[in-house]
Amino acid sequence: MSELSKLKIAEARDALKKGDVTSVELTEACLAEIDAAGALNAFVHNTPDLALEQAKAADARKDAGSLNGIPLGIKDLFCTKGVASQAASKILDGFKPEYESTVSQNLLDAGAVMLGKLNMDEFAMGSSNETSVYGDAVNPWKVDDRKLTPGGSSGGSAAAVAADLCLGATGTDTGGSIRQPAAFTGITGIKPTYGRCSRWGIVAFASSLDQAGPMTKDVRDAAIMLQAMCGHDPKDSTSADLPVPDFEAMLTGDIKGKTIGIPREYHMDGMPDEIEALWAEGRKMLTDAGAKLVDISLPHTKYALPTYYVIAPAEASSNLARYDGVRFGHRAKLGQGDGITEMYEKTRAEGFGQEVKRRVMVGTYVLSAGFYDAYYNRARKVRALIKKDFEDVFAQGVDAILTPATPSAAFGLGEMTDADPVAMYLNDVFTVTVNLAGLPGISVPAGLDKQGLPLGLQLIGRPWEEGDLLNTAYALEQAAGFVAKPKKWW
Structure with a gap:
């Protein structure tokens, strides 16, 4: 069975x-x-x-x-x-x-x-x-x-x-x-x-x-x-x-x-030899199958992680604002004299785990008035450049x-x-x-x-x-x- x-x-x-x-x-x-x-x-x-x-x-x-x-x-x-x-x-x-x-x-x-x-x-x-x-x-x-x-x-x-x-x-x-x-x-x-x-x-x-x-x-x-x-x-x-x-x-x-593109920016410093060897093996497999390999450049790749970790938490902090203990899910037990603000705070403190809290706080920070342009808007511009890198490569026939x-x-x-x-x-x-x-x-x-x-x-x-x-x-x-x-x- x-x-x-x-x-x-x-x-x-x-x-x-x-x-x-x-x-x-x-x-x-x-x-x-x-x-x-x-x-x-x-x-x-x-x-x-x-x-x-x-x-x-x-x-x-x-x-x-x-x-x-x-x-x-x-x-x-x-x-x-x-x-x-x-x-x-x-x-x-x-x-x-x-x-x-x-x-x-x-x-x-x-x-x-x-x-x-x-x-x-x-x-x-x-x-x-x-x-x-x-x-x-x-x-x-x-x-x-x-x-x-x-x-x-x-x-x-x-x-x-x-x-x-x-x-x-x-x-x-x-x-x-x-x-x-x-x-x-x-x-x-x-x-x-x-x-x-x-x-x-x-x-x-x-x-x-x-x-x-x-x-x-x-x-x-x-x-x-x-x-x-x-x-x-x-x-x-x-x-x-x-x-x-x-x-x-x-x-x-x-x-x-x-035509298969091989991006030079993905050869990271400190990449394990086994990953490098597997990648080389993959290139050989595709060549043997009749594909043509070309070296390509995706120059803004190095900014991808910081860009992602600005944009994703920013959107998460907005999306997760709806979880407040009012209509569904967990609601914290309230003490005497606690109002709705205390209910929100206690529910979210109890309900969200450490990583979620970390990302919500990062997201709220990068969206705040003094930092919006420095972080979130800049990340959006870099995202557009990362997207354009790929568009340029595909336009070359990859x-x-x-x-x-x-x-x-x-x-x-x-x-x-x-x-x-x-x-x-x-x-x-x-x-x-x-x-x-x-x-x-x-x-x-x-x-x-x-x-x-x-x-x-x-x-x-x-x-x-x-x-x-x-x-x-x-x-x-x-x-x-x-x-x-x-x-x-x-």
Whole structure:
């Protein structure tokens, strides 16, 4: 039975169509794996009854959607009707929305089964899944006695897919929160172009950067799931009114004549030799597949991290102002004589974790009257220059850009917390530019480091050309031949 949860989405879809397996059997296999995987702390709100009900409905359906009967996990940032949606924060304790996010509704409309909600960093703020009110999510990969991070913020999603607890999962990516955890756990994760997936019903962190995407076992599954998630949504003013192509049909693996850019600015000082070697190997794989490699320059890359860590907290401080203990979620106990101001202050002090408070304070500071021009406006101007760097490169005929996904393999839980938050922020060094420019980016597992931990390569595509990007990723995936799986210890 447990073998069923190891299926990929495409394999399960074909088996369901042939009648070799039922959705109920698939769902029961995943639920059994989830029950046995408490040590990973990936699923935080289980919905087994709902999942089985949806699986039975899928088995009975005649006009089946593209994901009919496929069991998926949903990141706790997506509002799900009648199911706890907490964004991994104490301040949303007890919140059960009366509505469904557009992306999760799209998946349900395609016939998917929701197994439950997945762990994450609080309000998606973090790179290691250590800021969650539910406790740390744990990477299923293990090479010594340490527990490793699955990455963040979509750490629960990454751990669940890598450990075969579900066939795929949703993630969100504000500065690398799909691609970095995918790289750390040896799975595939794609952040589509900003506006490709609706943000409606997803708890907002930084509205001009957030984008939902799938986290899957391979590139084909990413194409299938992304197609179901996308589409225009009039409820989201930033949602693009563009047709969604058949991404899976575009996976030919033929990239002959494609031009791949290699940005010289991504050769960072102090980059581990293994990351450098993997990147060189990736370049060779793409050349062997018939692509042409060119050196490119993205000169404003060095300003990307500071720019991101001004803009994202500024938007977060505005978005998080709505959590005040008045209408929903946690409310602090008040003393005698306490008024509404005290209620706001105490509720927010109790409800938000340290990292969220840090970012709200940074955001409030950079938006304050005396510093708005010095920080926020300057960051917006630099963001425009970063975006222009990419536009210039694509205008020269570059089809995609190859970079490392992360500056290291997964590190131990607790190794980088609190002592120096900036060291943690450096994890996003290869990924934040893509969010600042609103581009699609995908992380593909491409090898193991000397300890045996997975490493990923990132491909960055032209805006709205996810199909082309997925095809390049598919060629890279075939060349890399990555099939390693974590040994089961949980």
